[in-house]
Amino acid sequence: MNNSGRPPPAVFHTPGFAHYSLAWSPFHSSRIALASSANFGLVGNGRLHLVSVVPGPGGAPTINLDKYFESQDGLYDVAWSEVHENQVLTASGDGSIRLWDIMLNDLAIGVWKEHAREVFSVDWSNIQKDTFVSSSWDGSVKLWKADLPRSVTTIQAHHSCVYQALFSPHQPDLIATCSTDGTLKIFDLRVPTYVAGPNANNFTNPLSAAVLTVPASGTEVLTLDWNKYRPFTFATGSVDRMLKVWDCRMIKMGETGQVGGLCEATLPGHEYAVRKVQWSPHRADFVSSASYDMTCRVWSTVPNGAQPQLLYIHDAHTEFVVGCAWSLFEDGVLASCAWDGKLNVLRV
Template sequence: MGQHSHSRRPPHTPLTTMLEFRTAGFNPYNVKYSPFFDHRIAVGGGANFGLVGNGRLYVLNLTANGIACEKFFETQDCLFDIAWSEQHENQLLTAGGDGSIKLFDIGVGQFPVAGWQEHGREVFSVHWNLVNKSTFLSSSWDGTVKIWSPERKESITTLPIHSCVYSAQFSPHHPDIVTAVSRDSHLRVFDLRTKPSAQNHMTLAVPIHAPPKVRMPGMLNPNSGPTECLTHDWNKYRDSVIATAGVDTIIRTFDLRVPSGPVNLLAGHDYAVRRISWSPHLSDVLLSASYDMTCRVWTDGSNVDKGGNGAGMGAEMGRMDQHTEFAMGVDWCLFGAEGWCATCAWDERVLVWDVREFMRR
């Protein structure tokens, strides 16, 4: 199971098997597959649901005998997010409830090898640049996104959002494009190549709650106003497509070429959607994790209408309901067959499973 291994599933694990790991005493906030190894997963969380107490970072291995903990690191505060380094196979970032960002190395002791402390509130997301792998970003409840280099002690750039930023990402298609979603129900797009101005590199601010740009028969028509947006993700194949989700339970897809409103509204969750992730294998498929304790797989319909964008054709394709508390994190395995994923929830469990086993037949 070496670097960039392409085994079709975790070793010796037959279909229909769900692997489980218990994070006893800690409630996970997110789970991430390593970009280097198909058998390595990281999980970050905190004691007492992150309200008070320590945090813990787990590094897990998928083995022939199930999931084994390779190493864990204790932190002083809850870890709201994690991100693997794109430069170093043994390093990963954590987003701390105390406003800190830390870089851990699996092969180096019990303490972080680097740390940064500029945010004034909880850091809620961290993300490594997939194209320019020498930079990463963080977003915070203090209303800012910061761009960093692991080689520097101070941030490179600060992007003011003026609203609690729950999620920020670099585009997987361009090293200088950054997106963020926030409490004020907007998706903001920044281009770091532009000159700093009154807009602070911002090139677009899309109201997430805007009506769909194309009306289709039977398409959901929510009447609610702005609600907090908790998560978003770039499509890995279509460089202008982004999905968002949050408190109003609806997943929306946007095409930044026509940013007047969402292309699709994917409805079905009963409570807030905490995390979404586009498939690294299929351009129309995404996974979601919700406070309704389910993780669901969706199509945005773009593969139905080959001549268009599939507006109004999105649908739920299946759900996994084995978690017994808020589902908080989802991530796809980058290697092998297109179905394997990992999820985590406040039930102190990490589950590794094949999405295809839960698809409606």
């Protein structure tokens, strides 16, 4: 691991707004959306920033602000539409989800509010492209269609805060969640028990049976990600400072269904809780992590028993690093965001 000799990151600063999440556009190689909150997201309004990474003087990248939208509550997550290049979702502290069109001004073009507490994650399916999912501190996960006024399915995923819910990049009917209860759970929307009866609906009878439960940590699991090349391989990050890699093909039966999952790698090194993990879209063995220790790190996790390696530490932030995301178009380009109000884009 050697950080010397690398060009400095491009930096974009939003004074007064701490970042919570970022996402690269699946349509434009240079466009990033940032979910931000005033007062570190504890109280006050939020802001959605749209920025572009462009070549600057001498070829070094710079970051330009294209537009921003104000919200009445803090924004905790952001996800680009998979069907419309100018539309982006945000998850809000007031329990709402909003859809914005970046070519328009002021108001969101869609608002959904069914969650009883803060919405902490949103994810747009890259297979079933008209569907997105949200997770909330109220313990539920909801599936949505952008053209419908109400959710189409509710999953009572956990009995406590659900920090993240993500569609599988391999199978459109699988959703993985992580929670304060220390578990990673997989839900299969095709399971017959999910079919509502003639006098029931998913609002009065939410789905609750996971097809697999992985006891991933004795502490809260704050983040997860599906490996883009190895189905049923996950990375998780938790309050115990550990980044772990799971092979969820290795399962066993428990009293409440299938449990287990083989932990094929444990990656110690962070000094505080791991807040975000994301696998590279270009390499099966590269994963990035963001932590409250104010660093963003890149690891190599070659399977089949090889020793994981810490490849890179990005320590330019001065507050909690809560988001990291790989460029979808350019291998080795990583963005990080933090409570210091700074977005960094770097080449690792």
